[in-house]
Amino acid sequence: xxVLSAASVGVFLSWGVFGIQVGNLIVILVMLVLFxxxxxxxxxRGRRGR
Amino acid sequence: xxxxDTPVQPDLGGExxxxxxxxxxxxxxxxxxxTGRARRLLLERLPADKLLPNEQPSYVASxxxxxxxxxxxxxxxxxxxxxxxxxNGPAWYHLSALGHFINSTHLWSVELFFLFxxxxxxxxxxxxxxxxxxxxxWISGVVSFAVSIVAAFTGYLVxxxxxxxxxxxxxxDALNATGIGAWFNVADFGQMFMWHITLLPIAVxxxxxxxxxxxxxxxxxxxxxxxxxxxxxxxxxxxxxxxNGDSR
Numbered sequence: 659x660x661v662l663s664a665a666s667v668g669v670f671l672s673w674g675v676f677g678i679q680v681g682n683l684i685v686i687l688v689m690l691v692l693f694x695x696x697x698x699x700x701x702x703r704g705r706r707g708r
Numbered sequence: 709x710x711x712x713d714t715p716v717q718p719d720l721g722g723e724x725x726x727x728x729x730x731x732x733x734x735x736x737x738x739x740x741x742x743t744g745r746a747r748r749l750l751l752e753r754l755p756a757d758k759l760l761p762n763e764q765p766s767y768v769a770s771x772x773x774x775x776x777x778x779x780x781x782x783x784x785x786x787x788x789x790x791x792x793x794x795x796n797g798p799a800w801y802h803l804s805a806l807g808h809f810i811n812s813t814h815l816w817s818v819e820l821f822f823l824f825x826x827x828x829x830x831x832x833x834x835x836x837x838x839x840x841x842x843x844x845x846w847i848s849g850v851v852s853f854a855v856s857i858v859a860a861f862t863g864y865l866v867x868x869x870x871x872x873x874x875x876x877x878x879x880x881d882a883l884n885a886t887g888i889g890a891w892f893n894v895a896d897f898g899q900m901f902m903w904h905i906t907l908l909p910i911a912v913x914x915x916x917x918x919x920x921x922x923x924x925x926x927x928x929x930x931x932x933x934x935x936x937x938x939x940x941x942x943x944x945x946x947x948x949x950x951x952n953g954d955s956r
Binding site: 685688689692693695696697699701703 | 769770771772774775819823826827830831
C-alpha cells in the first residue's frame with residue numbers, strides 16, 4: 659500500500675558511530691558539487707553583458 | 709505664468725480675485741501626515757531604479773549569485789503546489805495518480821528550496837555578505853532559513869500518513885524537554901496543520917520579501933577582492949571616489 663510504503667526508513671550507511679541515510683548523503687554531495695561548480699564555471703555573457 | 713496657465717474666472721463685473729495656485733510637489737514635500745512621511749522615506753530609501761533595476765554590477769555575472777533567485781523560484785513552486793493540495797485534500801493527494809504527483813512536486817520543490825538556500829548561504833558566508841551596512845539583509849536571511857525549517861517540519865507532521873505520525877511522536881519528547889511542547893503540540897494535528905498552511909507560509913513569504921527589499925536597498929554584495937568597487941552601490945563611497953579622482 660503506497661501510504662504505508664511512504665513510511666519506509668530508507669537505506670543507511672554507517673561508519674562507526676556515524677550514520678547517514680543515502681538520500682541525505684546524495685543531497686549534501688549535490689550541494690557541494692553545485693557550490694564548487696558555481697565558483698569555477700564561467701557565467702555565460704548575454705547580449706547586454708558588460 | 710503664461711496666459712494658458714491663468715485660471716479662467718467667470719465675468720462677475722468686477723476685478724477677478726486671483727486664485728492661489730499650489731504645486732503638487734510642494735504639498736507632498738511638506739505633507740506632515742504619516743502617509744506623506746512614509747512616501748518621502750520610501751522614495752528616498754528605495755527609489756524606482758533601486759527597487760526594479762535593469763542592470764546589475766559586472767561582478768553579479770557569476771553562477772554563485774544565482775542561488776538566491778533559485779530559492780525564490782522554488783518557493784513559488786512550493787506555494788503553488790501547496791495551494792493545489794489544499795484545494796483537493798488528502799484523499800486526492802494520497803489516492804490518485806495526479807494527486808501523488810502534485811504531492812511529490814510539493815516535496816521536491818521544498819528540497820530544491822533548501823538546496824538552493826544552503827548553497828546561497830555558503831556563498832554569502834564566504835564572501836562576508838554582511839559588509840557595507842548589509843547586516844539586516846544577512847540576519848533576515850538567517851531568520852528566513854530558521855522559519856523555513858519550522859515550516860518544513862510541520863509539513864512532515866501533516867502528511868496524514870504513518871510517517872507523519874511517527875515523526876510527531878519522535879519529536880514531542882525533544883520539544884517537551886525545552887518546555888515549548890505545552891503550547892506547540894506536535895501531536896495536535898489541527899494545530900500543526902494551521903501552522904503549516906497559514907502562519908508559516910505567511911511568515912516565510914513576508915521575511916523573504918523583506919530580504920529581497922533589503923537586497924534592493926543596499927545592492928548585491930561585491931566579492932571580497934573587489935570591495936573597493938562597492939562605490940557602485942554606496943553613494944557616499946562614490947562621492948569619495950569621484951572627489952579623489954578614482955574612476956573605478
